Amino acid sequence: MSSGGVSAVMSCVLAWLLPGAGHFYLGKRRRAAVFFSVVLATFLLGILNGGHAYLADRQQPLTYLGTLANIAVGPLEFLSRRATYHRLVYALPADENSPEAQVLLTAMRDKVKVVTDEYGTTYLLTAGLMNMLLILDAFDIAVGRKS
């Protein structure tokens, strides 16, 4: 792999690990600081508003997109997942009547009952989607498609 390719992969990995880190690595420090602040603020507003992390559910395909958007924010996402389910879990068991699935569904329902849950969940999804765009932007800068 060329040095440009390594740099592109590295910037994408860093961008996922910490919002704005990909841009920082590529020398766009001011932009990196703004992106970090905006994505972090959006994510924290999601947590403070009691938003819930999505679980991939085979019976509801759209939940895969929600889970992907949550994961896109990087390791920060562990906080929202732990706050929702008290552990790191990404998919609902195939048998929704199993005790494990019931525990997860109860945890999610407890979150959904919070009056600001929808606002919080929207903030969490927005933070993930913004970081997805940052990863793609860092890639474009690294390969020279954008300055």
Add this chain to the structure above:
Amino acid sequence: MLRSHFLNMVILSVLVSIFFAFLTQNDRRERLKVMGILFLSMVVLSLLIAYAMFPFPLNTAR
């Protein structure tokens, strides 16, 4: 926790408009312009849509 729907909408609009202004523009003046256009579009269009939906009942299940 922020219970105000309007306040949440304004905060989200500010954050998203800052994000896209920095993502798409390099010049300071252009960033401010994009930020303003995006922010006003999100807030004004949301209010217009909300106003258009006002006659619809909240709950039709009876």
